[in-house]
Structure formats: C-alpha cells, structure tokens
Amino acid sequence: MLPIIETIPLRQMASGDILNLQVYKFINLKSIGDHPGKKVYIQSNLHGSEISGNAVIYQLIEFLSNINDDNLWGEIWLVPLCNPMGVNERAQHFSPGRFCVYEGKDWNRIFWDFAKENYDLLAFAQSQLDFDLDTVRKNYLAEIKSGFLQKSSKINSQAGLPFTEIFRYQLQSLCLDADYVIDLHSANNQGLDYVYYFPNREDAAKNFLLDYGILLDEYDGDAFDEAFIKPWLALESAFASLGKNVRFDVEAWTLELGSGMQIKADSVNKGVLGIKNYLVQKGVLQIPDLIIPESKSEEMLFVSSSKRKKYCATVGGMIKSRVKLGTVVKAGDWLYEIITFNKEGKIPRIINICAESDGLVYDLSINEAVNQGEFVLGLLEL
Ligand SMILES: [Zn+2]
CATH class of the missing domain: 3.40.630.10 (Zn peptidases)
Structure with missing residues (x-):
C-alpha cells in the first residue's frame, strides 16, 4: 500500500x-x-x-x-x-x-x-x-x-x-x-x-x-x-x-x-x-x-523512573576509564576514575568513584572531559 x-x-x-x-x-x-x-x-x-x-x-x-x-x-x-x-x-x-x-x-x-x-x-x-x-x-x-x-x-x-x-x-x-x-x-x-x-x-x-x-x-x-x-x-x-x-x-x-x-x-x-x-x-x-x-x-527488567540516579562529577577533570554501558554493579563497586588537574603546583591526582547502591549502568556521558557537577553516568537502582 x-x-x-x-x-x-x-x-x-x-x-x-x-x-x-x-x-x-x-x-x-x-x-x-x-x-x-x-x-x-x-x-x-x-x-x-x-x-x-x-x-x-x-x-x-x-x-x-x-x-x-x-x-x-x-x-x-x-x-x-x-x-x-x-x-x-x-x-x-x-x-x-x-x-x-x-x-x-x-x-x-x-x-x-x-x-x-x-x-x-x-x-x-x-x-x-x-x-x-x-x-x-x-x-x-x-x-x-x-x-x-x-x-x-x-x-x-x-x-x-x-x-x-x-x-x-x-x-x-x-x-x-x-x-x-x-x-x-x-x-x-x-x-x-x-x-x-x-x-x-x-x-x-x-x-x-x-x-x-x-x-x-x-x-x-x-x-x-x-x-x-x-x-x-x-x-x-x-x-x-x-x-x-x-x-x-x-x-x-x-x-x-x-x-x-x-x-x-x-x-x-x-x-x-x-x-x-x-x-x-x-x-x-x-x-x-x-x-x-x-x-x-x-x-524484561522493569524499573521505576524514580530509581534513575545521575552520577555527576565530584571534581572537574578527565574521565580516564569507566564501566561499560549495561554493567550491573553492587553498592561499593567501582564506576569510574577521573584525572583531576590543579593549579596549585601539585601533581595531578586520580579519583575513583564507586556506586552508592546496586544498579544497572544505562547512560554514559558522551564527553569524557567534565566540569564539576556535570553528568558522568546514569544508574538504574535495582
Ligand atoms: Zn529525547
């Protein structure tokens, strides 16, 4: 037709x-x-x-x-x-x-x-x-x-x-x-x-x-x-x-x-x-x-939208590595590491961020450079 x-x-x-x-x-x-x-x-x-x-x-x-x-x-x-x-x-x-x-x-x-x-x-x-x-x-x-x-x-x-x-x-x-x-x-x-x-x-x-x-x-x-x-x-x-x-x-x-x-x-x-x-x-x-x-x-996995949790950068920096999309994590599991630079005459540091709860990683930022407070990843809390 x-x-x-x-x-x-x-x-x-x-x-x-x-x-x-x-x-x-x-x-x-x-x-x-x-x-x-x-x-x-x-x-x-x-x-x-x-x-x-x-x-x-x-x-x-x-x-x-x-x-x-x-x-x-x-x-x-x-x-x-x-x-x-x-x-x-x-x-x-x-x-x-x-x-x-x-x-x-x-x-x-x-x-x-x-x-x-x-x-x-x-x-x-x-x-x-x-x-x-x-x-x-x-x-x-x-x-x-x-x-x-x-x-x-x-x-x-x-x-x-x-x-x-x-x-x-x-x-x-x-x-x-x-x-x-x-x-x-x-x-x-x-x-x-x-x-x-x-x-x-x-x-x-x-x-x-x-x-x-x-x-x-x-x-x-x-x-x-x-x-x-x-x-x-x-x-x-x-x-x-x-x-x-x-x-x-x-x-x-x-x-x-x-x-x-x-x-x-x-x-x-x-x-x-x-x-x-x-x-x-x-x-x-x-x-x-x-x-x-x-x-x-x-x-099929059903989750409520109120269980969506955004992880925002706690410091400004460069995301060095991160969990893969679709990863299921437990509370305390590693999510990503970020290189944070400074202008205080010191060596740059690595900061590791872990999950606050069990969840499924369903969304990842497209930009791996983040200012403090910018979105890094989304977790569906399970
Ligand atoms: Zn849309």
Whole structure:
C-alpha cells in the first residue's frame, strides 16, 4: 500500500524560508467507518541529536509500502524529523538540539496537557457511568478536542504565540485522536535500548521485546507521551474513585534507542522489530506469515523512573576509564576514575568513584572531559 503524504508548513524563518513537517499516512480506508480500526501515531527526532528513530521510520515506511491494504486494520501515521529546529542545530560537529535556545525550554517539556485545564473531571465521569467504554472515549475525546481548539486557535490571533506553543499545537493536532502514540528518542549521550511506559501498561510494554522497561511513576504532563496519555489516566482514576474500574485502550510510549548523533543498526533493528510486534499484538498489522522472533518478554527488567540516579562529577577533570554501558554493579563497586588537574603546583591526582547502591549502568556521558557537577553516568537502582 502507498501512503498519503502530507506536507505541513511549521515555521517561517527570518530568511523567508519555511520549515515543514511531513506526515506519511498509511490508511486502510475499509477500516474507517462504524467500527474503525486503531490510529497509531509514531514520530522521531523531537530532540535534535536523537536521530535513530528516523531510520526506524524509514524502515517502517519501506515495510508498510510493501504490504497489502488488508494487512493493515486502521491507520499508521509516521512523522520523521518532527522537530526541524532541533534537527538542524549545530555547535561545530555537535548536535545539541535538546532545547529551544531562544525560549530556554526543553523541546520535550512544552506540551499541552488537558488534565491541567480547569475541567470538572469527576462530574464528567459521573455523567458517563452508564455508558460503554467506546462511547465514553468518544465523549471525552470531544471534550479534549474542544479544550485544544480554544488554546490552539490563538495561533491565528494578532498577538501570535511563542514558537514552542505553535510547535506543540502542530504536533499534538496530529495525534490527539490517536489510540497509540510512540515517540522515538535515544539517549543524547550513550544509552541502552529501552521503553518508557505508564502505570498499568506493563503487559503491553513487553510487546516491544526490549530488555528494559522504565515505569514513569513520576510525571507532570509536559513531555509528549505524558501530555497524550495523562488525561486518559486521570479519567481512569476519576472512574476508580466512583467505584468503577476501567482501562481505556489508549497507550503512549517513548522508545529510547541507543546513542545521540548515531544510528546504531542494532538499536534501529530492535526498534523496528518491537514496533512491528506491538502492532501485530494490537491487531493493527494483520499479516499471518510475519515472522517475529520468540519473545523474551518474561526476561524484561522493569524499573521505576524514580530509581534513575545521575552520577555527576565530584571534581572537574578527565574521565580516564569507566564501566561499560549495561554493567550491573553492587553498592561499593567501582564506576569510574577521573584525572583531576590543579593549579596549585601539585601533581595531578586520580579519583575513583564507586556506586552508592546496586544498579544497572544505562547512560554514559558522551564527553569524557567534565566540569564539576556535570553528568558522568546514569544508574538504574535495582
Ligand atoms: Zn529525547
């Protein structure tokens, strides 16, 4: 099947040039109607240096272009290079791209969260108690869309909006009505491959066939995945407080695939495979002879995001050696050594740093020269 390709103007630059988004929409038209299929939204490169997701989307475009309409039930929207501002930013060889420098904001902490609007969720839940889940979902989505329209329509006002707001409304307008959202990132340093998931979605997280899953047990709704799912989790909680336990088939995932400024084949392949398997399990891809390797999901390691511990340089200096990515350490085990120089007429010294707790090394700084207080490595405390 061939995608519908839509090019969406995003921003006019001072030079007059226009930055665009481009969406590849694979849609089985037969699955739109009374009993529609699911809508999947996948984007990549929201942080400028985190490029591996673009290669994942390229492979997905290639794969989906070679299946038949009947192999897809629903629609899949793919947006590679979803942040052209971040993608194109350079500091010599390096691609910082994590912040909107002009506004001083992290590109992935700017999104609109309906759950933060002044909206009486409990009253809404109360009014929906007798409806089936599909109807509740439709009614709630209408509320979200109406809230979104009120805010986003200011794009066309005379006063205009700061670019991070224009940007967030553009991206969120593409996925507000999606069932599943997948945001493809990587470490902006050197990182392992893992998936961030939300409470009560552990089983589905296993479908990505990755070795590690990090539960977002603390989140404020400003990140892309959070902004999408938080209103639905809030509604589930509102129902629970009324004695009704429901779970909407609405999911948001952030896949972290490898390292910054690099496209590692292994990370890309894992991402493609995991997404394909997820879509098969969700019934979006219906390909009888699709071969997905045996799942190792029972071996997947789950850790809460509050267990992420950053080790920052206790002195300025040069990291001489360090544990390898993926190492499991015990409290007291060696993590890294740093050469610290001085301007006191003395010989340089070596400082060794050890783990404060048991853990898995999942993130390493890309720069081995560090000022005091800079990130050296990330440990998932076990
Ligand atoms: Zn990122």
